Amino acid sequence: MRILKCAILSIFVFAGVLSVTFQNGVKSQETPTAGQHDDSVRQARFRHSGRMDVEDGRNPDAINNQGRDDPTEAPAGFDNLTNGFNEQGPPFDTINDENVVALRSFNDNRFIFEEFETIEDGLGPTYNAQSCRECHQNVVTGGASQIAEHRTGRTDGGIFFESLGGSLVQSRATHANIVERVAFGDDIRTFRISTNTLGDGFVEAIANETLMGIRDRQPQNMRGTALMVPVFEGNGNARLGRFGWKNQHASLESFSADAYLNEMGITSPFLPEENTSGGRDVSRYDTVADPEDDGVDLVAFANFIRSTKVPDRGPINATVRSGESLFRQVGCATCHTSSITTAPSGTVINGG
Template identity: 45%
Template structure:
C-alpha cells in the first residue's frame, strides 16, 4: 500500500534517529558474526522510497509469495481445530493457531495471553521452573511456559491428573499477549546485518542511552546454525519455521519434526512426531510458515491517517523520540538471498520491499521487563562450530528484563497492550514506558493536551 498519506517531510531514512532519544539504561550490543549467509544490504541508511512497498491489507489474499488458492489452503491448516486423535496435548493452551492469532483476521494479534514463570537460583540468575504434575509423580522442566489446559483426566486415563499448577517456589511470573504474525514474512526477510547495523546506529546516535540488544538464536531447521532473533517477545526465534514448530509443540502439544519430544509422556497415545508430511510432502508446520510468509502487512487506517491531528501526531511521535525504537520503515534483503541457515531463499515477492512495522525488532529495557530469560542454545541441542561462540548462557541472561519493541502496525486492534496485556489505553501504555524510553515518556508528558491527543490519534491510525 502506498504511503501517500504521509507528508513528504515525514519520509524518514530507515535508521535516522530523532533529536531526542529515549532513556538512560545502557544495553550491551552483541556484535557477532552471523552464522548464516544472510547479509543483505551493506548500507543501513537507504531511503525507503527507492524500494517498492510491501502489500498491506486485511483481505486474506497472498502477498505474491504463492497464489491465492495455495494461500487459502495454508490458511485452512492455520485455522484447523486439533483434537486428541491428532496429538493435541497432553498439555496445551489452544486447539488451533487461529485461536491465538485472529483479530481482525487469521494471523493477526489477539487478546489471548499465556503464562510464564521461573525463579532465581542461588546465584540470583534466572532458572526455569519445576512444575509437578500427576500428584508429584513427574516434574515438567526445561521451559518457562505453563500450559492452561490438559487432556487428562479422560475416559482413557481417569485417574491421571496432569494439570499444571504454579508452585510457590516460582516467584518470577508474567503473562504474555499473543503477537501479530501478519506481515512477518517481510520481517523474516530483513537481513541479519540490517538489524545489527540498526542497533549500532541507534546506540551511537543516542550516546549509548538507547542500545537495542541483538541476540543470536538457534535456527532449529538448520542444526548448529544461528540467526538474529526477531520473533516472539524475547526474540527467541529467527525463522518462521522455527517459530511455527515451537508453537505447535508448546501451545498445542503437537510434536513435529523440529520439536519431536512431548513435554510429558503421561496421557500420550499418538506416536511421535504427531505432525507428519501430507501427500504434498509438507507437514502442518510447513503450511503455517508458508501462510505467514505469504500474508500481507497490517494496513493503516487511511481515513484517520489523513486527518490533520494524526499527521501532527506523526511528527510529534518522531520529535519526542518514539521512532528511535518504533522504527517506521525497514527494507528486506534482495530476492535470491539465502537466509535461515541457507534453508530458505527470499522470493521476489518478499525481496527488496519496504514495510512499516514501527519496530526495530530489538530487545530493550523499557522498565517493564518480565524477568524471564529466553532458552539457551543448549535447549535446542549441541552447539557446533557454526554456532556463534557468543551465543552462551551469559549473553542470554542479558535478556532477563528486556523485551522486543512491540511492532505498532495494527495496534488499533489491540485492546490489551504491552507484553503482558495489563495496560488497556494507549495513553497509559506511553506513560508506562521507563528505562531506555524514560526521556520519550517525559517529553510526552511535557506536551500540551492537544498535542498529546494528536500523538494518540496517530497511534489509532496504525
C-alpha cells in the same frame, strides 16, 4: 531455508525488533529427580553453531531505502488475501478435510492454520489451544488477540529460574492428573498476550546486516542486544532473532515448530519431545508416536504467515502526520524504526 520470492519491499513496523539487554541470568531449576523429565535434549536444540551467513553485503544502504532499486511498500490490509508469496487458491469455503492440499495455496495453508487438532492428531497431553487461529485471529486469521499465556518462575541470588518444565504453564490437559499448576515457591508470575503474525514474512526477509545496522545507530546507552539464535531448518546456523516474546526465533518454520509444541502439544521433527507437566513426564498419557507431525504442517503455517499482508495503518491524515512528527521529535524513533527494506530478491536466508 527459503529463497526470497518477494520483491524488495519497504515495511512499516511499530515495535522494536531488537531485544533489551538483561544482566540477570536465566536458568532452569534443579536437576530432575526421579519422576521428573530431563529437558537437556531440547535445550541443546537452541544452541547454534556460531556461524551467521552474510545476507546483504549492501547493509549501509539498507536503512531508509538508500541505494535500492525502487523498493515498494508492502501490501497492507485485513482482507484474507495473499500478498503474492503463494497464489490465492480455490475459494476458501470450498476447502475441507477431504480436499485440502498442504502448501498448494494461501487458502489451503490458511485452512490448516485454522484447523482444530484432536487427541488423535497428537494434541497435548498439556496444551493451550487446539488451533493456531484460537490465539491469532483479530481482525482476520493471523492477527494478534487478547488471549494471554501464564509465565512463572522465581529468583535466587539475583538469578531467574524458570519453573520446573519451563516458564510456560499450559492451561489445558488431556487428563485431570496432569493439569499444570503454579508451584507455591514460583512467585514471579506474569501474562503474555498472543502476538501478531500478519506480515511477518517481510520481517523474516530482513537481512541480518540491516538489523545490526539499526542497533549500531542507536546511542550506546540505549542500544539493544542483537540475539543470535539457531535456525532449526538451517542445520544449527545462527541468525538474528526476530520472532517470539524474547526474539528467540529467526525463521517462521522454527517459530511454528515452537508454537505447535508449546501451544498445542504436537511434536515435530524439529522438536520431537513432548512437554512435561511441571517437570513430570507425561508419556503415559500420550497415545500418538513422536514426532506427531511430519513437518508439513509447520511449512504450511509458515507459508500462510509469509503470504499475509501487513496490518493496514488506516487513513493517513493530518492527525496521523502530526503524531508521526511528534513520534520522531520525542525520540521514539530511536528504538522504533518506521521503515525497513527487506533483503534483495533472491537472497538466501535461514541457513540456505
